[in-house]
Amino acid sequence: MTETSRAGTEQRIELEHVEQRFHARGTADGFMTAVDDASFSLTSDPPRVVSLVGQSGSGKSTIARNILGLQKPTGGRITFNGRDIFSLSRTERDEYRRNVQPVFQDPYAIFNPIYRVDRVLWKAAKAFGLAKTRAAADELFEESLSAVRLDPGRVLGRYPHQLSGGQRQRVMLARVHMLRPAFIIADEPVSMLDAQVRKLFLDILLDFKQQYQMTTLFITHDLSTVYYLGGDVMVITKGEIVERGPVATVMHEPSHPYTQLLLDSVPRPDPDQRWTDRITV
Ligand SMILES: Nc1ncnc2c1ncn2[C@@H]1O[C@H](COP(=O)(O)OP(=O)(O)OP(=O)(O)O)[C@@H](O)[C@H]1O
Ligand SMILES: [Mg+2]
Numbered sequence: 001m002t003e004t005s006r007a008g009t010e011q012r013i014e015l016e017h018v019e020q021r022f023h024a025r026g027t028a029d030g031f032m033t034a035v036d037d038a039s040f041s042l043t044s045d046p047p048r049v050v051s052l053v054g055q056s057g058s059g060k061s062t063i064a065r066n067i068l069g070l071q072k073p074t075g076g077r078i079t080f081n082g083r084d085i086f087s088l089s090r091t092e093r094d095e096y097r098r099n100v101q102p103v104f105q106d107p108y109a110i111f112n113p114i115y116r117v118d119r120v121l122w123k124a125a126k127a128f129g130l131a132k133t134r135a136a137a138d139e140l141f142e143e144s145l146s147a148v149r150l151d152p153g154r155v156l157g158r159y160p161h162q163l164s165g166g167q168r169q170r171v172m173l174a175r176v177h178m179l180r181p182a183f184i185i186a187d188e189p190v191s192m193l194d195a196q197v198r199k200l201f202l203d204i205l206l207d208f209k210q211q212y213q214m215t216t217l218f219i220t221h222d223l224s225t226v227y228y229l230g231g232d233v234m235v236i237t238k239g240e241i242v243e244r245g246p247v248a249t250v251m252h253e254p255s256h257p258y259t260q261l262l263l264d265s266v267p268r269p270d271p272d273q274r275w276t277d278r279i280t281v
Contacts, residue, residue, distance in 0.1 A: 010045040011099060011182040012081055013067060019075030020062050020239075034062045035073065036239040044182040047213040049205070049231035051247070053220055053262065059239040060219045064187045067217070068102055069093075098128055101181040103172050105188040110172065111160035117171050118156050124175050144174040148204050166197035173204055176214075184208070184216040190225060202228055223266050227251060235259045 017037050024032035036059075042050060052060050065071040066078060069085050078085045080096050088096055104110065111120060121141045124130070131137035142152040148170040160168060169189060176184055184205070190198040202225060208214040218229060226233050226247055233251075234244040235258060243256040254260045 010043055012044070012079075013042040013085075013100070013183060014079045014082075015040055015063075015067070015076065016079070017076035018063070018066060018073045018078060020059070020066060020071065021074045033239050035059045035066065037076070038063060038236075038239075038241055039076075040234060040241065040244070042183055042215050042217055044213060044215050047209045047215045049209060049216045049218055049229045051218045051220060051226040051229060051231065051233040052236060053223060053226050053233060054236035055221055055262075058236045060221075060236060061187050062239075063236075064102070064185050064217070064219055067185055068100065069096070098179055099182045101176050101179055101184055103169070103176065103184060103186040103189045105191050108160060108165070108168060111168065113160055115159075116156075117158055117160055117163060117168070120171060121175055121178065124178055128179060130178060140178060141174070144177040145171070147177045147207075148173040149200065150174065164197075166193050166201070169193065169197075169201060170204070173201070173208075176208070177212075180212050180214070182213070182215060184214055185219075186216055187219045188221070189218075191220070191222070198225070199228070205229070223251070223262060235262065 015038055017039055018035055019033065019037060020035035021031045021033050023030060038059075040050075042048075052063065054060055062071065066073050067085075072086050080088070080092075080100070083092060085096060111117060118141065121144070122137060125137045125140060131140050138156075141156060145152040145155055150167060150170050155163065155167065155171065163171070186205070190201050193201060205216055205218070206229065209216065216229075218225070220226060230247050232245065233247045234241045235250065235256065236242070237258045243250060243254065243259045250259060251263065254263060
């Protein structure tokens with residue numbers, strides 16, 4: 001497959017005053033606001049990593065679902081290259097789907113346990129017309145699996161439960177590698193991985209940015225991954241983006257008290273301090 005370069009053809013996702021309200025019991029008006037007036041853009045040229053960080057329930061996944069077109073916001077607008085993503089023509093929608101690829105926390109949920117993992121790759125290759133023959137597809141799978149540092153011989157032909165969580169997650173990255181989207185929407189993709197596999201995953205994302213000009217919206221509650229990825233960060237609390245900017249600036253000079261609170265809650269190991277409290281469960 002030829003390498004794609006997006007230089008000069010900027011792709012753009014724009015959120016304008018996005019609001020997502022849900023029915024909720026026990027509130028004054030019977031609604032809760034999961035996303036409150038969110039405005040930001042993701043652009044592909046130059047490619048960037050933009051992290052969205054906030055605690056549980058702050059509205060991060062809701063924003064991801066809005067962008068992926070899985071949930072239509074109750075207010076505001078999301079556009080792709082200027083067109084509302086909820087009123088795209090069929091061709092435009094296909095282009096959007098190809099260009100905006102999700103990676104979720106638990107890849108096991110995406111695999112059907114009764115099929116071999118190849119099927120996830122095969123379905124993508126078929127849906128987007130990437131390979132005409134089985135032989136061409138196999139070549140493509142091997143290339144993409146190798147790009148995410150998996151040994152094709154040890155992955156193809158296996159069932160999902162025969163792979164580790166980190167391997168399954170990288171098969172999803174291989175799928176992304178095949179499709180070469182302009183944008184990756186990654187919702188807590190490394191939360192269930194151990195430190196070593198987590199670093200590998202993040203390094204692959206950074207490779208994708210560098211080599212294929214992919215821009216990632218990286219959703220997490222973990223500031224250390226934000227720090228590792230660099231780029232820009234947006235801090236969200238109670239549905240509201242309260243701070244944004246380059247990672248180094250936001251981390252070193254937080255201007256919003258909530259960001260300070262997030263920073264303060266990162267445990268820093270202190271070898272001189274032994275833990276004396278008992279843990280009770
Ligand atoms: N379909 C829905 N119906 C009703 N309420 C919802 C729905 N989806 C999300 N919510 C509520 O919206 C709020 C934000 O949820 P969301 O899943 O976006 O949070 P999050 O930041 O992704 O949290 P976590 O870090 O735990 O994944 C929560 O209070 C949640 O209960
Ligand atoms: Mg979530």
